[in-house]
Amino acid sequence: MTTTRDPSAPTTVDTRDRILVAAANVLARRGFAEAKLREIADLAAVRPPAVYYYFSSREELLAEVLHTGQQRVRLHVASALAALPAGTDHETRIAAACAAHLSIQTAMADFARAVSRNIAHAHGPAHEQLHRESEAYHDLWRGLLSAAAADGAIRTDLDLSTARMFVIGALNGSTEWFHGTDDTERLIEQAQALVRHGLRPPRPTRPHRSTKGSP
């Protein structure tokens, strides 16, 4: 009856990760309250009590999934923007942010879905952390858009806040209908096209050499 483990099998570190990944999957599929420790443990090939060796509670495990999912997206987008050559025009920067968001979101689909499908119902201590991280991501976009607007790269009839919410909402929403098996490049192009034209002023932005050039 002893469940001897293959010595060559994943070590401790792997187990913690297996549990985290399993939790992301279950959390995405079932939702917060329906993400049972039993199903997570099954998926991670351990018994439920094993979870408590790595996480102090179910709540903490799920919170880590959500936080990881959120943070990775923000960091990935931030990296992508940082990697752009200095002086890259606003439209391109925004497009790059879209691409990075969709790219990481697709690559970490379970984590991304875990976030988008459960953040609304988060409560307790985890809620604070999620809110902060979310705010950080929005700050990133806020900067992106206000810089663009300052350079006249966004139509003046648009409210930057509202536009930002719609754009991020559209990107996040794609986890619900876009699946990894589809063509991610194409998804990105479409999103970029919609966003670019949705925000772009009547006349193409002058390549930004400054604030406002005179005609």
Add this chain to the structure above:
Amino acid sequence: MTTTRDPSAPTTVDTRDRILVAAANVLARRGFAEAKLREIADLAAVRPPAVYYYFSSREELLAEVLHTGQQRVRLHVASALAALPAGTDHETRIAAACAAHLSIQTAMADFARAVSRNIAHAHGPAHEQLHRESEAYHDLWRGLLSAAAADGAIRTDLDLSTARMFVIGALNGSTEWFHGTDDTERLIEQAQALVRHGLRPPRPTRPHRSTKGSP
């Protein structure tokens, strides 16, 4: 026997409705699995067993909330489109659909949120129904966009399916950040602007000669 009703003496119809509305609220705030009958009953000012006088189970109650939420949006949008004068141009029709969607979504915020926050986790018999209704709504938009595209009212680089998903996703997503206390008219204008420019071809849509030839 007076014509005025004693507000403290709810009738049958009121009770069922109170429970449904309460369920929508709790379902939106807590999520499917955390929508406890106890909280719903408290909100409806009845004792939990009373729910079973009107609904055969918690599951059925919540399913009705979701179905109602979905259906109302679709019917409202369909009505709005039907009310447009024959020959209305495509851009205007799409804008009207956006307006109707956001308008009803704001008016029935709890139901709308109950849907958008829980449809991903629906399972069992309810899932089927939700999927069907959702499909019907997408059919509506599919028709809207393909008719527009056929008349050259949508940029040719756009994939209609993907564009549709992004647009509907963005509209639905607004339940998460737009609150009834804000200015709904402004929200609608912003959404319409984003969608209009996001989809519109380089040159303004030919004035729609569409239906009837010009004199």
Add this chain to the structure above:
Amino acid sequence: MTTTRDPSAPTTVDTRDRILVAAANVLARRGFAEAKLREIADLAAVRPPAVYYYFSSREELLAEVLHTGQQRVRLHVASALAALPAGTDHETRIAAACAAHLSIQTAMADFARAVSRNIAHAHGPAHEQLHRESEAYHDLWRGLLSAAAADGAIRTDLDLSTARMFVIGALNGSTEWFHGTDDTERLIEQAQALVRHGLRPPRPTRPHRSTKGSP
């Protein structure tokens, strides 16, 4: 929405009886704890609260079913014995008791089964009454057997108490396997044969000089 009743329909008295008969049926089929007021009411074509117009509680209703079932058997057997000509021999009297028991038991199958299947689990105030009535029936048989024994009509190796329990047990047990559609006369003959030979002493009882002369 008014459920007007056909004036020619059964009157009050009938309703009470319908409920009682329905209760016997449900009690026999489901058992005490599973005999739900709802099913009884359905069968009696009334709504559950109507039961309270005729009976003070579910408990009382079910108790009346059990008591009625028990009492009718005893009274029927007593009548049958009383109807025998004075001086009837013991074997014949016992056979007559068997016949009467099986006969009424078959005729009131639901009541009889309600009793035999539930008396063991009776508790509370009803238990007392059932026990008393049961005791009265056993007294009847006690008298029957001890009179027979006194006249040498029962084998001396038999313990009258034990024999009585076995005989009554066998008769009652037949409700479980004998159904009204079978041949009741044949059932009675078989039971009489078994009991007669089971109790009879090696040499046929001297006819007590009564009915039949010897060949």
Add this chain to the structure above:
Amino acid sequence: MTTTRDPSAPTTVDTRDRILVAAANVLARRGFAEAKLREIADLAAVRPPAVYYYFSSREELLAEVLHTGQQRVRLHVASALAALPAGTDHETRIAAACAAHLSIQTAMADFARAVSRNIAHAHGPAHEQLHRESEAYHDLWRGLLSAAAADGAIRTDLDLSTARMFVIGALNGSTEWFHGTDDTERLIEQAQALVRHGLRPPRPTRPHRSTKGSP
């Protein structure tokens, strides 16, 4: 590590068995629907959820009690018959079956009562199993009686089916009135006497020429 077990430290096996035995007792006393998990758990000295560690549901637990109760009786009677010397005469075989039945029934009184008092109300999946096991036991007796009848060891006026039902019914019925504190040997003798004479033909069974011819 000592060979003596600490009575206050029940092992797994003990717990499951304690629960089963407790369930038999409660099932016998209260009946199927009134056999509350709480009372069973109390009797087994565990908390109610512990039951679910060993049984998948209350229904399954109770079903196992009933099945065990039925099966043990059949197996015990079958063993007893198998242990008889080849060529044992029919009357003796039938008497041995009666003895074995009453003996095991007394030894496992709670299980036996659980069966006899609840089998009539069994329903659902459990009913099937109970019916099959019951049928197997009746098959055993059917063989016993028809073999006897074939050798002229049973009165020809008896219907074997009906006789079998009365006999088994009488034996089973004794759980209701015979208690372990009474003299089981005496009970068996009485039952055997009743059955023997009830079935025996006018002239003693021809010795069946059984094992060894008389000198």
Add this chain to the structure above:
DNA sequence: AATGAATGAGCCTTCATTCAT
């Protein structure tokens, strides 16, 4: 490093019963 055994807390659901009508 991980588990078998067990439990406290809590929820859905059923049901007998009440009461105004």
Add this chain to the structure above:
DNA sequence: AATGAATGAAGGCTCATTCAT
């Protein structure tokens, strides 16, 4: 004479969590 509406009480079951090992 009978019912629609509603409820208090109670039970089965699930689940996160603990702890000795």
